[in-house]
Amino acid sequence: MAGIPFVAPIDPLRYAEVEHVSPRVRRIIARNPSKFTFTGTGTYIVAGASGDAAVIDPGPDLPEHREALLRAIDDLKLRAIVVTHCHSDHVGLAAWLRDQTGAPTVAWKPHGDVGLLDNDDDIKVMEDLKPPPKTAEEIEKEREIARAAGLDPDDMEMRESVDTDFDPDVRVNDGEVAAHGDGWTLTAVHTPGHTSNHMCVCLEEEKALFTGDHVMGWSTTVVSPPDGDMRDYLASLKKVQMRDDRVLWPTHGAPVTDPTPFLTAYYEHRLSREAQVLASVAAGLNTVAPMVRHMYAAVVPELHIPAARSVLAHLTQLADEGRLIVRGGGPARLSSTYDLPNR
DSSP states (O other): OTTSOOOOOOSSOOBTOOEEEETTEEEEEOSOOBTTTBTOBEEEEEEOTTSEEEEEOOOOOOHHHHHHHHHHTTTSEEEEEEOSOOBHHHHTTHHHHHHHHOOOEEESOOOOOOOOOOSHHHHHHHHHTOOOOOOHHHHHHHHHHHHHTTOOTTSOOOSOOBOTTOOOSEEOOTTSEEEEETTEEEEEEEOOSSSTTOEEEEEGGGTEEEEETTSOSSSOOOOOTTTSOHHHHHHHHHHHHTSOOSEEEESBSSOBSOHHHHHHHHHHHHHHHHHHHHHHHHTTOOSHHHHHHHHTTTSOGGGHHHHHHHHHHHHHHHHHTTSSEETTSSOOOTTOOEEOTTO
């Protein structure tokens, strides 16, 4: 990932406080830092001079974040709750906020199939990639974060999860207006790949694209089959590359203020990972676990399991295109063995 011009973290980082980050945009950062969420989930509020507003990704269901969100919209008329996708750190407060305000939830569609580990062999691969146990210091740090966010530290899991029950009140097609108010318009930009229902939204008046997890300023994005799809993800990256947005607002981390070189490097990074997968198979590393250890040797072991998901997404695409074959036939799986077609 050395070629990607990642942006610096938000500094100073203030949890549960409303920041005015542009003329029409406010941001609240949830206290849920993790390997998936970086310094925390950013909930955005787009508002006009008359008080019409929309919330983008209401964020995780944390007591502290609930209170901060209610304070932030206290003087506003909420028109819509826009959700980029159904991971719980984005959609967790959507139903609650709808009940509090009467504003409809707006998204592309519900989440798709999440059945990644449905046999013992696949589970063994993930077990093989598990990181070493956390130290007492690391455990206590997570407990401190939980207490500060208003959670019971004995009842907290720092992991990515999916709300498979979420079904938006309003489904919006690609290019349609997702929400609008006095002086602002949000347009849907479908970007499947990270998830099958992922969409970005553009604030037309500022040429600002809220990218959810499609593009992040601090890291590349995990693409996790079967719902995540690498071919879709690459096409969605190319789609965003072709736009003329002035700034990208990811849900996690600081904005990308020079999108063109960033998106070019982001796309090229994915192609380089694809080349690494092919080279690994050619060198005899033809199962997922050794592939991941080789390709992500410079990455902390805690991230090898999510890396395996993206490697599987590459393998699935390459097998579908006939550039790799699955030994013994069948679909690409975490536990499959892969070969080049000319072997």
